[in-house]
Amino acid sequence: MVLLPDEGEDMWHTYNIVMEGDRLRASTIRKVQQASVTGSSTSSRVRTTITIQVEAITFDTGACMLRVKGRNVEENQYIKMGAYHTVDLELNRKFTIFKEQWDSVTIERVETACDPAAHADLAAVVMQEGLAFVCLITSAMTVDRAKIVYNIPKKGKADDTQRKKAITKYYDQVMTAILRHLNFDVVKAVVIASPGFVKDQFFDHMMKNAVQTDNKLLLENKSKFVLVHSSSGFKHSLREVLEDPAVAMRLSDTKAAGETKALQQFMSLLASDPDRAYYGIKHVERANDSQAIETLLVSDTLFRSKDLAERQRYVRLVDSVKENGGEVRIFSSLHVSGEQLDQMTGVAALLRFPMPEIEEEDHSLDSDSE
Structure with missing residues (x-):
């Protein structure tokens, strides 16, 4: 997929799209040493296109800058195969991302980033x-x-x-x-x-x-x-x-407002009707097995996990809730509402009907282990 970021927020979306193991092709600056006939060497900076296998990604929230580090995996006249290089992704300069598999959560994020109406x-x-x-x-x-x-x-x-x-x-x-x-x-x-x-x-x-x-x-x-x-x-x-x-x-038409409202609903339900509000992956998956989830709240932090199996587990949960007619809200960890959700394991659900048995099962497991 070829992407062209045109504002700082696109870098945050890219940070959530690029994963370790992906390949990234982008334009970059490389310092090159050149030897002259007399034996002296001069260094110059050249712009070249490189394809790296991603090993580390860092995001600077203040500057909205993204740095991607990895090894070169394609022939290049300036950079040896397997050599490390760090690419600074820049605004208004396109890059290409190669993945073994594009999951539904990642594709939805690309669509959100490309939709100007989604920008609060x-x-x-x-x-x-x-x-x-x-x-x-x-x-x-x-x-x-x-x-x-x-x-x-x-x-x-x-x-x-x-x-x-x-x-x-x-x-x-x-x-x-x-x-x-x-x-x-x-x-x-x-x-x-x-x-x-x-x-x-x-x-x-x-x-x-x-x-x-x-x-x-x-x-x-x-x-x-x-x-x-x-x-x-x-x-x-x-x-x-x-x-x-x-x-x-x-704010009624902005995504931030929708997230804040969903989290408010969850917190008030947790206080007034706790059998219809659960957090933590095990409880939420248990509720999903019974097709009970009305709204799933999930933090984007979980989709950046270095553990591929864990990442896929959350993608499966999102897909399953949608298939069962539930609503999914993916929270940004850079929002105050997302920070709050992260403190509660990063995943929570509002249920269509009470499921006290989830809590009861936990209590029986605890008493068995004593």
Whole structure:
């Protein structure tokens, strides 16, 4: 399959598509030593196409960069057969992936990456006094775009004028980060979240500034801002922010919202009707054997397992749930909802009907082993 990534998020999808043992053909730069007639040698950098057997893949979330390391498996005038080489996959430069088998989960990911409608269009600013994170939330990941830390004197420790000046400078830095990192042609909503009144005071400051400086970008997009409460200005507060009903309404057409809602349903069912909510591969497979799964929640971490048999086990589970008419939601481990699912083994299921026998079987096995 030939792929051409045209934005950072495509690199995250590629990270989930390329596996150890696959072959990757891509354009790369290689340093070449050339000997002259006199015996001296010069080195130059040449661009060449290489095919490697993949041995290691690393993904840099901040830069959305992907590095793939492996051995050369095709004749090349600059690189010996079997020599190690690391390829940096680049935006707008195509590459080819060869697999022994393309499973359904991988093909679905390729289709999702190629569907522009699947790209969420939400930004979030999580803040508290002196701290703010500006994030982009796409269908596959939450990307930090800016972190603002500003020292604001505490009340009573400095005179009021000094404190007000510091707060104004802090607000200006957050506003600059919003203007620099958010593309309002794409972003449909910007959530501003904070404890207390920080979000409201910041928003008032930003809009007053926009009027004074005639900043048309902010004035024309004023309606896109949604102000919600969060327990802190740290990034982990995003989870509660995404669960807020006002935000959920704005997000109703995005994948991130669907995942957050599915996880919320699972957690509330686990508390109110635990016989219809199970997590852990053994319990979930047991429920699937009875065609009981209504919604399967599974983390993309499990499909990156180095153990081929384990990877295939989860692919089979996904295919089986779909065949039985169930819904499958694959969570991104770069989303706050995905992180939460990973903490619960990475796989969970909401059942169509209660299955108390799953829990009972476990208890009987425990008592047998005692």
